[in-house]
Amino acid sequence: MTDGLYIHIPFCHQICHYCDFNKVFFENQPVDGYLDALGEELQMMNEEGIFGEGPLTIFIGGGTPTALSVRQLEKLFGSIERSVPKGRLVEFSTEANPDELTPDKLASLKERGVGRLSIGVQSFDEGLLRRLGRTHGPGDAERVIRDARDAGFENLSIDLMYGLPGQTGAQWEDTLDRALALGLPHYSAYSLIVEPKTVFYNLMNKNLLPLPGEDAEADMFRMLMDRMESAGLRQYEISNFSKEGFQSAHNKLYWQNRTYAGAGAGAHGYVNGERYSNHGPLKKYMNAVAEGRRPVFETHRVTAGEEMEEEMFLGLRMIDGVSGAAFRKRFGRDIRDVYGNQISRLENQGLLEEEEGCVRLTEKGVFLGNEVFAQFIG
Missing domain, CATH: 3.80.30.20 (tm_1862 like domain)
Structure with missing residues (x-):
């Protein structure tokens, strides 16, 4: 679903x-x-x-x-x-x-x-x-x-x-x-x-x-x-x-890194642990459907590590940030056990803060969001 x-x-x-x-x-x-x-x-x-x-x-x-x-x-x-x-x-x-x-x-x-x-x-x-x-x-x-x-x-x-x-x-x-x-x-x-x-x-x-x-x-x-x-x-x-x-x-x-289906030429989706993209060119998209199959061009099975990365760099776009409790519930691990070094470093730089169990961007961090997000990728 x-x-x-x-x-x-x-x-x-x-x-x-x-x-x-x-x-x-x-x-x-x-x-x-x-x-x-x-x-x-x-x-x-x-x-x-x-x-x-x-x-x-x-x-x-x-x-x-x-x-x-x-x-x-x-x-x-x-x-x-x-x-x-x-x-x-x-x-x-x-x-x-x-x-x-x-x-x-x-x-x-x-x-x-x-x-x-x-x-x-x-x-x-x-x-x-x-x-x-x-x-x-x-x-x-x-x-x-x-x-x-x-x-x-x-x-x-x-x-x-x-x-x-x-x-x-x-x-x-x-x-x-x-x-x-x-x-x-x-x-x-x-x-x-x-x-x-x-x-x-x-x-x-x-x-x-x-x-x-x-x-x-x-x-x-x-x-x-x-x-x-x-x-x-x-x-x-x-x-x-x-x-x-x-x-x-x-x-x-x-x-919030939740699931969504994508329909139409070039649409992307995230379903059952897989990210997928449809054929972009109209002819390829329509031909696939005419042949009775989903017009999916490529799929990628999201690893547990990638899912945690996405939880961070997507969730930190929200001003309320990433909930430590929600992270633990989803992944069975404490957010600082996984990303403690990155969070501490960014806190020392004045780009992240933790309040009421949520890690979030500071005012300075909002201006430098892309630099923050990059610390949680790869």
């Missing part, structure tokens, strides 16, 4: 300049054929007993799920309803683009049980949005929040980005002002990471990507944390802030 289900929709009407996820341009793609294959994959997973009584969370991501038409969304939801038990479901989320989330799509999502929207806003600066390759404008983001509320959605989140090419502190502050003025219960904010095989990566290699620099990025992160705290939003993970009761249940599964 898995705790979560991730469903991947790899289609986009526009490819963003920073995105390295598995995606293709929507035009001239076999979208309906893909949705048929996805429905068959979900049915195979159900027949194998992967879902058990049903997942706790369902998350539809991409790509861009809202690139689908209303008819295609209905087709997708029909497949989910036929194959995925919902006896335990506590959260049903989907990603969305502001300029694609029309009132009729909102109505379809609401009617089919989606309760949480994660909307990719990224910035409220028109120029930065164009630089990112986004197709919406600041007004679209504000409009879609109004439309979502009119459709009955309360659990709303937006994604923001900082450390962008040419971005100034003043631009970031203005984006935070406009984002917080929406009064949402959840915000995610990520610093730009330039990934291979992206437009930004190619520009960086040509010295044509003017990034703000580490100090400026750290100042933006500090501004983010201060503004969110002032607005009554608790930082519960390095990049995520929420009001009470609105933390992302699905994303917490990842950070």
Whole structure:
């Protein structure tokens, strides 16, 4: 039985300049054929007993799920309803683009049980949005929040980005002002990471990507944390802030190192002690399903040592940290028996602390999280 289900929709009407996820341009793609294959994959997973009584969370991501038409969304939801038990479901989320989330799509999502929207806003600066390759404008983001509320959605989140090419502190502050003025219960904010095989990566290699620099990025992160705290939003993970009761249940599964199934081209899963990834290319994915088999490309049996490493470097992303009692219950060993040297060293550096039986990042450690996580790998 898995705790979560991730469903991947790899289609986009526009490819963003920073995105390295598995995606293709929507035009001239076999979208309906893909949705048929996805429905068959979900049915195979159900027949194998992967879902058990049903997942706790369902998350539809991409790509861009809202690139689908209303008819295609209905087709997708029909497949989910036929194959995925919902006896335990506590959260049903989907990603969305502001300029694609029309009132009729909102109505379809609401009617089919989606309760949480994660909307990719990224910035409220028109120029930065164009630089990112986004197709919406600041007004679209504000409009879609109004439309979502009119459709009955309360659990709303937006994604923001900082450390962008040419971005100034003043631009970031203005984006935070406009984002917080929406009064949402959840915000995610990520610093730009330039990934291979992206437009930004190619520009960086040509010295044509003017990034703000580490100090400026750290100042933006500090501004983010201060503004969110002032607005009554608790930082519960390095990049995520929420009001009470609105933390992302699905994303917490990842950070808590719990199980989840992944369906769709390029999707990843963690089931029965194995991490797996599906074929990414649509043709390979669809051919595998047509042959009556799960479209799994590769699997990896997670060793006990790897599982403990993941417990640490994923769990330490959470502001509450890793519970010593939970670690002992899961692995039968004391956390300091396994990682005492690393924890002590990081405590001496002011990057970790232990409080109420939990090992967690200090304020300084939050800024240097990747350096901390690296101490628990390998």
